[in-house]
Amino acid sequence: MRVIGYELRKLLHWKKLLIVGAVWVIIYQLFMSFYFEYFPNGSEGYEFDAAVEMVSDYGPKLDDEELKQFVAAFEARQHVFAEQIKDDARFQEAGVATFEEYVHHDSQLHQPSELRSYAQDFGKGALRDLLGELYAKRYILEWMEYSADTERFSLFGTAQQQALQRIVEEQQYRTILPEQVMQYFKMTHKYTTAAILIGVVVLTLPIHIGDRRRGMLQVQYTSRLGRRLYWRKLAAAMIGTAAWTTVALGVLFALLAQHDISMFMQGTLNSALMAGNYWLNLTLAQYMFLAVGCTYALAFGVCLLTVWLSRMIESYPVLIGMLVPLLFIVLTVGFNALLDRLLSLYDPWWRSAAGYALLSLSALALALWRGRREQRLDIRG
Incomplete structure (x- = not known):
């Protein structure tokens, strides 16, 4: 343990931490x-507020009766809009007396009309906010209707059709989880994971190559204890990686707490308010837990690969030259497949699991292979 502690102190040197x-x-x-x-940004704020109102009024999932109540409340707000504009000359000139007529008028134009600009400023923003609310609730109802439509299933494969059918039969789409809430977590989590992986490389890169440059390997291989140093260094690297990952994720969740999204924790991934569908109908809380696990898997995988390369390569320029493209692949192609599209119904169900298994098992196999070789190498290493 004393050796591991010493290696940890080197690993977490203040210059590296800086x-x-x-x-x-x-x-x-x-x-x-x-x-x-x-967050929430622009017009998404109205959708977020509408979703918060729905959770407050109906809970995390709407049943048939609650959906009818939501539609009735939406229609009541449309009447409020009609009352506010009924005596306004601008709306009368445009032939707009109801919200649906306004939507139709607005949708026929390729650029903002004078009526839209007027509506945005009318009543010091009161009408603008009402319109934002109505558009948001109309959008929610449209997507719930679309999610229940089984005709679109023909565009997908057999397994995906079965999953979509299950979503409709179980009314999974009736849960309330706005896409902007998911993106709020996914994007900040992705960039935090990027910072974690870069940090892992910085911390573990010199773990073996530094000893080689100081001529320590020849000394280590003269004793059985020295030959076991590889495993102690590997243990220190894994502990340091776990510590850094935990701290970074802790900072992320502290930052996420700036905006209260706790009311959506029981909303599920196949909500009609989401931009896509997923193989597993996890709650937001469960998805966060899974994403954190994925971050640890990526961090440990990159740690093992970096330690292995540090032992195999003799110079810093070559080592950095190999790690840069490795990191680039992980942060681009890897992130798209393993984080952005995690559990996406539009990909094969096994792809995410296979990707993590390939990275983790390959890195582990290389690290173990090198560890066994350490016991048989001659004094030149």
């Missing part, structure tokens, strides 16, 4: 700050 912290700050400023500062 670099890792700088990477985090840069990624936060470039990619993450927008989501925290402007």
